[in-house]
Amino acid sequence: MTFVQNSINKIKYYFILNRGTLSKYGVYQIFYSVYRKYYAILTQYYSFGRNNVVCPACGYTGRKFVKGRTGPKCWSSARHRLLALYIKNIQKLSPDCRILDIAPNISTGYIFDKRIYRNYASVDLDSPVADVHADLTNLSIKDNVIEFIVCYHVLEHIKDDTKSMQELYRVLKSGGTAILQVPFSGANDRTFESDDYDSTDRAMNLKLYGHPTHVRRYGKIDYLAKLESSGFEVQMDTYVNSFSEHEVAKYGLDKNEVLFVCRKR
Numbered sequence: 001m002t003f004v005q006n007s008i009n010k011i012k013y014y015f016i017l018n019r020g021t022l023s024k025y026g027v028y029q030i031f032y033s034v035y036r037k038y039y040a041i042l043t044q045y046y047s048f049g050r051n052n053v054v055c056p057a058c059g060y061t062g063r064k065f066v067k068g069r070t071g072p073k074c075w076s077s078a079r080h081r082l083l084a085l086y087i088k089n090i091q092k093l094s095p096d097c098r099i100l101d102i103a104p105n106i107s108t109g110y111i112f113d114k115r116i117y118r119n120y121a122s123v124d125l126d127s128p129v130a131d132v133h134a135d136l137t138n139l140s141i142k143d144n145v146i147e148f149i150v151c152y153h154v155l156e157h158i159k160d161d162t163k164s165m166q167e168l169y170r171v172l173k174s175g176g177t178a179i180l181q182v183p184f185s186g187a188n189d190r191t192f193e194s195d196d197y198d199s200t201d202r203a204m205n206l207k208l209y210g211h212p213t214h215v216r217r218y219g220k221i222d223y224l225a226k227l228e229s230s231g232f233e234v235q236m237d238t239y240v241n242s243f244s245e246h247e248v249a250k251y252g253l254d255k256n257e258v259l260f261v262c263r264k265r
């Protein structure tokens with residue numbers, strides 16, 4: 001019965017997020033979330049011994065990821081699964097580590113299990129699952145206190161990303177690490193921001209940047225330069241290359257992902 005209860009909670013959560021309105025897309029989202037849950041259960045328990053995939057974020061094992069990429073249990077993407085492996089094998093956070101999770105989701109909820117990481121806090125502009133509601137360009141957090149920050153696919157939604165990077169740098173403790181990921185437009189090294197951008201014109205943004213709420217398309221070289229000019233020492237870590245072909249398929253990783261591991265001296 002917990003499954004039914006969880007499904008009801010998910011629908012309630014949807015209504016909270018969307019301020020009580022239900023669009024056509026919303027009906028699809030609710031249907032899809034329930035479908036994925038069933039999928040997770042079915043593929044986990046009726047895998048007939050063919051447990052081909054493992055989600056390092058939540059521990060799910062089963063036959064395959066949804067559409068070959070989404071974790072059925074925690075809705076992880078390839079980037080969340082790589083983050084889980086990076087934390088487990090490389091970063092090795094202590095239970096006392098002060099962790100800040102920008103724009104939390106179900107996967108990061110599993111990765112940073114609050115029963116283990118006592119000083120974990122999540123921040124979002126308005127998500128009901130976040131511990132703190134705050135604007136990334138103006139955080140109400142003291143200087144130099146956070147030891148580990150994850151900020152995944154957030155900065156491309158923020159107009160003043162320079163101020164956001166400066167805020168992240170400000171709250172990060174000396175010697176601390178921030179992993180700041182954004183999507184990139186193919187092999188382009190240069191960031192693209194159009195003068196035609198209009199925050200209310202979702203169709204235009206979709207055309208310009210490939211997403212209705214993105215405000216730019218980052219290029220790797222420009223992104224690196226911007227992080228460095230905000231004060232970070234940046235290491236472009238190709239940790240994913242340390243996995244064999246078999247492991248890449250098993251964990252559902254993206255072989256092209258580069259981790260932007262940012263440190264404060």
Ligand SMILES: [Zn+2]
Pocket residue numbers: 055056057058059060071072073074075076
């Ligand atoms: Zn998972």
